[in-house]
């Protein structure tokens with residue numbers, strides 16, 4: 001029973017072996033870094049249906065290491081991105097790289113061939129108990145690559161025994177979103193009939209979302225007082241830190257918009 005189990009486990013692993021790969025022998029990482037647009041790839045559970053996929057590589061200080069920023073747009077139009085780190089793993093095989101993305105085990109990243117200026121063929125194969133996980137990517141420096149050249153370089157994968165019908169072409173173009181959209185603040189409807197003179201006094205903070213300029217303390221009280229100049233006020237925030245230190249900071253505020261009286265601006269002195 002046990003032997004049978006071990007035997008079948010051995011068979012499974014044997015069947016799932018990754019091929020011997022000859023990577024680009026004179027690979028130069030410093031020429032490889034920069035932006036690459038993914039023209040074709042095999043199915044990939046991680047990026048699923050993403051189009052507009054760009055991989056941005058940058059050298060890190062430690063020789064032989066680099067960062068990678070992968071971005072793309074999913075089928076439902078959501079912009080996604082992930083940052084990983086990579087390393088050259090074998091001094092005598094400079095194109096044999098390992099890339100680690102957050103939450104995933106390190107994956108192999110084998111550059112089969114590249115001319116650094118137009119295309120790169122990248123293969124990865126990792127053996128697991130469930131079998132091998134194999135992926136192929138055709139990268140281009142340009143957002144488009146001529147079909148002639150695509151056909152030419154796909155031979156790199158065919159030579160490895162990879163079924164190149166598994167590759168799919170994904171959209172790239174000027175209308176792709178490659179960079180993260182800026183985080184825009186939402187339109188906010190403030191209390192229309194806000195009355196500052198009724199608002200002043202003491203307020204105890206019951207809940208808050210984290211804000212860098214706020215206290216990280218408890219027992220937070222905000223004390224507002226009207227200043228002489230109409231529409232201006234002072235605020236004294238006090239609280240107690242986890243280590244027992246008492247905190248207090250005084251700021252000044254003003255109503256910024258006549259037609260939106262509940263829209264205020266508060267200034268605090270720079271905290272060290």
Ligand SMILES: *[C@@H]1O[C@H](CO)[C@@H](O)[C@H](O)[C@H]1NC(C)=O
Nearest residue numbers: 048049074075076077078080
């Ligand atoms: C869009 O797809 C992503 C992943 O593919 C998913 O995380 C997200 O929830 C989806 N968003 C919408 C609005 O369906």
Ligand SMILES: *[C@@H]1O[C@H](CO)[C@@H](O)[C@H](O)[C@H]1NC(C)=O
Nearest residue numbers: 023089090091092093094096
């Ligand atoms: C490093 O590369 C050399 C040359 O291709 C190869 O013989 C050796 O097995 C590799 N070492 C490891 C640890 O993969």
Ligand SMILES: *[C@@H]1O[C@H](CO)[C@@H](O)[C@H](O)[C@H]1NC(C)=O
Nearest residue numbers: 117118141142143144145146
């Ligand atoms: C990049 O693609 C554009 C648009 O298809 C083309 O005009 C240009 O010649 C290409 N550049 C290179 C270096 O292939």
Ligand SMILES: *[C@@H]1O[C@H](CO)[C@@H](O)[C@H](O)[C@H]1NC(C)=O
Nearest residue numbers: 043161162163164165166167
């Ligand atoms: C190659 O992949 C295609 C698409 O996934 C599939 O239809 C075909 O059967 C595969 N061929 C072989 C020899 O596995």
Ligand SMILES: *[C@@H]1O[C@H](CO)[C@@H](O)[C@H](O)[C@H]1NC(C)=O
Nearest residue numbers: 189190256257258259260263
């Ligand atoms: C002032 O508030 C009005 C009404 O909410 C708004 O339409 C306008 O854009 C605001 N002006 C400024 C400068 O924020």
